[in-house]
Amino acid sequence: MAAKDSPLKQFEIDPISNIELGGYNISFTNSSFAMLITVLVITLFLTLTVNTRSIIPSRMQLISELMYNFIAQLLSDTVGDNGKKYFPFVFSLFMFVLIGNMVGMIPYQFTFTSHIIVTFALAAVVFIGVTILGFINHGIKFFTFFYIPGVPFYMHPLLIPIEVISYLSRPISLSVRLFANMLAGHTLLKVFAGFVVSMPFFTGVFPLAFIVALTGLEILIAFLQAYVFAILTCLYINDAYHLH
Amino acid sequence: MPQLNPEFFVSQLFWLAVFFTFLFVFLWRVSLPRIATVLEKRQNKIDENLSSAKELQEQAMEIEKKINDQINKAKLETDEKIKETINALQENVTSQLSSLDKDLEKKVSDAEKEILKSKDDQMKNINNEIVNITKLTVGKITDIEFSDNELNKVIETHKGNFN
Numbered sequence: 001m002a003a004k005d006s007p008l009k010q011f012e013i014d015p016i017s018n019i020e021l022g023g024y025n026i027s028f029t030n031s032s033f034a035m036l037i038t039v040l041v042i043t044l045f046l047t048l049t050v051n052t053r054s055i056i057p058s059r060m061q062l063i064s065e066l067m068y069n070f071i072a073q074l075l076s077d078t079v080g081d082n083g084k085k086y087f088p089f090v091f092s093l094f095m096f097v098l099i100g101n102m103v104g105m106i107p108y109q110f111t112f113t114s115h116i117i118v119t120f121a122l123a124a125v126v127f128i129g130v131t132i133l134g135f136i137n138h139g140i141k142f143f144t145f146f147y148i149p150g151v152p153f154y155m156h157p158l159l160i161p162i163e164v165i166s167y168l169s170r171p172i173s174l175s176v177r178l179f180a181n182m183l184a185g186h187t188l189l190k191v192f193a194g195f196v197v198s199m200p201f202f203t204g205v206f207p208l209a210f211i212v213a214l215t216g217l218e219i220l221i222a223f224l225q226a227y228v229f230a231i232l233t234c235l236y237i238n239d240a241y242h243l244h
Numbered sequence: 245m246p247q248l249n250p251e252f253f254v255s256q257l258f259w260l261a262v263f264f265t266f267l268f269v270f271l272w273r274v275s276l277p278r279i280a281t282v283l284e285k286r287q288n289k290i291d292e293n294l295s296s297a298k299e300l301q302e303q304a305m306e307i308e309k310k311i312n313d314q315i316n317k318a319k320l321e322t323d324e325k326i327k328e329t330i331n332a333l334q335e336n337v338t339s340q341l342s343s344l345d346k347d348l349e350k351k352v353s354d355a356e357k358e359i360l361k362s363k364d365d366q367m368k369n370i371n372n373e374i375v376n377i378t379k380l381t382v383g384k385i386t387d388i389e390f391s392d393n394e395l396n397k398v399i400e401t402h403k404g405n406f407n
Contacts, residue, residue, distance in 0.1 A: 012246040013256070024254045031252070032259035039263045046275035053282050055289055061282070068279045088272035096267055116247050117256050122264075183247070 007190035011114055011183070031118070034110040038099045046095075067095070071230060078234040082241050089129075090237075093122065094230035101182065101222030105215065113225075114182035116175060123175035126233050134240035145243050174232055178225050185218045374399055 015027035046067075049060035057065060071091045075083040083090075097113060104111025112118050134142040146163040147156070192214065195207035375395045382388060 008245055013252045026255045026258040029252060029255055031256055035259055035263040039267045042267060043270050050278045050282060055286050064279055088276055092268040092271050096264060117253050118260055121257055121260055
């Protein structure tokens, strides 16, 4: 398959303006542009819809409030009262991933959440933050997190390395989950879009219909992955408060 | 796969850090407090309305209790009044009846007295008539004149035989 028609071509990064800082290439790219749009959409929406601060909300204000309550509820269900401090962070994370995914659903628009480096950076922030939080809350006792009580003593040499590995793989699983979902979804859409063009006569409507259905599914996945990212973050924060 | 090309890793991380930090700070400092104030304001309003509704309900219950008390009081008063009236009427009736009885008794006794009197009078008259008739009869038959007193004496002695 020619590189021009590759379904992976959509993930290529094109610099819009070349910037260099301290020897590093920090060009403003189509990925950065997508992030800019995402941030603008979130900030403008959440600011303008709540501008009137009316007690009886408009429909748009209601959407903002629903999002707020959705994450607030999620955080209080998983972490409890301790979680209130982390609400702005979890909310930002959720909105950033959600709107990033949604912006990616616009045709010809770049999806920055389909880049492992972006999702890994987000996951790493969560992982490092949660680990620091664990040490702040429990000090050296945080290591007992890897010790599972109520298990026969001879199992510990086996279980403790497993627990450590599972803890260390958290950022990987968190980032790869989002990245792989976005990558697979967009690749599949592109592959079927290729079929629409290459199939003879009117038979192209079948893959087209499939794309329509798949787009709906992708929008669902876009929301679902943002939700999963947020809820896992909440669960990790909870782990930093409550050891086994 | 373009994702594994490290050429733009630094650029991606840099812009991610810039935009995500901006987003986080903006939401934390501006957007979320706004939404929180709105939600709080609404909750306060709801609480206020609920408490005032509760207060009004309590007031309504108090008023209802007062009304019931008044109704009960009025009922008791009415019962009392009815009883009093019945008693008064009964007393009135008994007193009137007794006075009527007295009147009647008096009238009856008066009438009895009258009757006795007239009976006596009649008896006297009868005596006189008997005397007269006897005088006339005796005079016609025998030409003997008796005085009234003599005749009376004779009649008195025979009075038991007439009746």
